[in-house]
Amino acid sequence: MAGLDKRVATYEQALEGLTDNMTVLAGGFGLCGIPENLIAEIKRRGVKGLTVVSNNCGVDGFGLGVLLEDRQIRKMIASYVGENAEFERQLLSGELDVELTPQGTLAEKMRAGGAGIPAFYTATGYGTPVADGKEVREFKGRKYILEESITGDFAIVKGWKADHYGNVVYRNTAQNFNPLAATAGKITVVEVEEIVEPGVLLPSEIHTPGIFVDRVIVGTFEKRIEKRTVKA
Amino acid sequence: MALTREQMAQRVARELKDGFYVNLGIGIPTLVANYVPADMDVMLQSENGLLGMGEFPTESTIDADMINAGKQTVTARRGASIFDSAQSFAMIRGGHVDLTVLGAFEVDVEGNIASWMIPGKLVKGMGGAMDLVAGAENIIVTMTHASKDGESKLLPRCSLPLTGAGCIRKVLTDLAYLEIEDGAFILRETAPGVSVEEIIEKTAGKLIVPDDVKEMTF
Numbered sequence: 001m002a003g004l005d006k007r008v009a010t011y012e013q014a015l016e017g018l019t020d021n022m023t024v025l026a027g028g029f030g031l032c033g034i035p036e037n038l039i040a041e042i043k044r045r046g047v048k049g050l051t052v053v054s055n056n057c058g059v060d061g062f063g064l065g066v067l068l069e070d071r072q073i074r075k076m077i078a079s080y081v082g083e084n085a086e087f088e089r090q091l092l093s094g095e096l097d098v099e100l101t102p103q104g105t106l107a108e109k110m111r112a113g114g115a116g117i118p119a120f121y122t123a124t125g126y127g128t129p130v131a132d133g134k135e136v137r138e139f140k141g142r143k144y145i146l147e148e149s150i151t152g153d154f155a156i157v158k159g160w161k162a163d164h165y166g167n168v169v170y171r172n173t174a175q176n177f178n179p180l181a182a183t184a185g186k187i188t189v190v191e192v193e194e195i196v197e198p199g200v201l202l203p204s205e206i207h208t209p210g211i212f213v214d215r216v217i218v219g220t221f222e223k224r225i226e227k228r229t230v231k232a
Numbered sequence: 233m234a235l236t237r238e239q240m241a242q243r244v245a246r247e248l249k250d251g252f253y254v255n256l257g258i259g260i261p262t263l264v265a266n267y268v269p270a271d272m273d274v275m276l277q278s279e280n281g282l283l284g285m286g287e288f289p290t291e292s293t294i295d296a297d298m299i300n301a302g303k304q305t306v307t308a309r310r311g312a313s314i315f316d317s318a319q320s321f322a323m324i325r326g327g328h329v330d331l332t333v334l335g336a337f338e339v340d341v342e343g344n345i346a347s348w349m350i351p352g353k354l355v356k357g358m359g360g361a362m363d364l365v366a367g368a369e370n371i372i373v374t375m376t377h378a379s380k381d382g383e384s385k386l387l388p389r390c391s392l393p394l395t396g397a398g399c400i401r402k403v404l405t406d407l408a409y410l411e412i413e414d415g416a417f418i419l420r421e422t423a424p425g426v427s428v429e430e431i432i433e434k435t436a437g438k439l440i441v442p443d444d445v446k447e448m449t450f
Contacts, residue, residue, distance in 0.1 A: 029281070029303075029317070030303040032280070032296065032297060033297070055317070078357060079357050080356060081356055082357065088356075100355075100357045100358060102358055102360070102362040103279060103321065103358075103360040104320075104321030104324060104362075105362075107320070108321065110318075123367070124366040125362050125366070126366070126397060127394055127396065128362060128394045128396065129393050129394075130358075130362065171297045172295065173278075173280055173282050173298055173299050175314060176317050177316070178316070179316040179318075180316060207316075223297070225294070225296050225299075225305055226299070227304045228294065229289075229304035230290055231287055231289065232288075
């Protein structure tokens with residue numbers, strides 16, 4: 001890795017500088033588009049006290065769920081955490097602090113955080129527990145609540161292909177939160193299935209421009225399916 | 233006879249118009265996709281970033297990178313597009329979806345909806361539901377009219393934490409199709425063979441029964 005060349009050779013290098021109590025943003029929706037190997041590297045390092053921001057928390061034994069096993073997560077910011085028995089256990093026992101956030105608000109918090117917008121108004125959650133303690137303002141006769149944006153010390157992202165400059169493309173619905181997380185990390189690490197020569201990814205087809213990306217690493221992925229569903 | 237899940241989906245499908253962009257929630261709403269009229273083309277929006285959700289795949293076309301909001305493997309139909317979650321919720325929150333169908337635990341006469349949390353029992357999160365009800369003009373809630381114990385779910389006031397406030401105007405239950413206006417449920421259609429008396433008995437919130445209530449036909 002030097003200058004505009006974002007490539008790193010090892011997962012250890014990929015997460016160099018990750019320490020206890022940091023905030024980590026993670027792409028993925030369910031198990032789709034999750035940065036599997038970066039998560040495994042976080043587990044291997046044993047860092048603790050993390051605040052993790054992601055739409056879901058994996059399942060027992062895979063995805064972000066593995067970070068619960070060794071109590072590495074102190075706080076989770078997510079929109080849906082239902083597929084994980086260990087999560088529920090830690091939530092109910094008080095070991096894990098959980099901030100349930102509407103999915104659209106979570107996406108916009110990351111987008112705004114990466115875009116230098118400190119806060120935004122949304123109608124989502126007005127009149128519900130989500131609005132508790134938040135400023136309310138009326139625009140054109142409708143009430144909105146003020147939500148603050150989110151940034152992280154690290155963003156861990158799963159892409160499909162990247163080039164040396166950190167330009168990234170995503171595959172199908174594995175895109176989801178990944179491009180947003182990519183903009184909002186102080187250090188953004190993207191793991192991909194293939195690193196291609198510059199010029200292979202056409203400029204007008206790039207999803208995440210390399211300016212947002214600090215480190216790129218190639219890996220192999222299990223790509224577990226959460227609900228295998230086929231035509232009857 | 234109370235409507236089956238399939239019949240509820242069929243009735244909701246009658247609200248579709250050619251060229252509609254539609255978001256279908258988990259459960260009964262997903263079945264609506266099976267009843268799109270043959271002479272009509274609609275685009276199904278999936279909140280995880282897919283516009284143009286297609287059928288379920290076959291064993292040979294299954295793709296771990298192509299799922300819907302319920303985390304099931306799906307396909308992308310002809311004319312589909314894929315985008316990130318912020319774009320997806322721009323469609324939803326920005327009022328671009330023509331019809332939103334979702335389930336609920338409770339609805340009340342003010343148009344409040346509770347569908348995501350039962351304190352102490354179910355605290356899994358709200359997902360995209362709050363954005364869906366905040367962003368949509370045309371929402372149909374599908375739900376059973378009463379619980380298994382006969383407790384009404386159409387209330388004067390929701391008792392559970394809300395998903396959205398004052399946002400519901402149309403409710404389809406297994407017993408009836410109702411609208412909400414000026415602090416009351418208005419009965420518009422009954423399920424075949426279900427009496428108005430049964431509906432009155434099972435609706436705890438204020439209910440108006442106009443003279444021109446129709447019976448659904450299938």
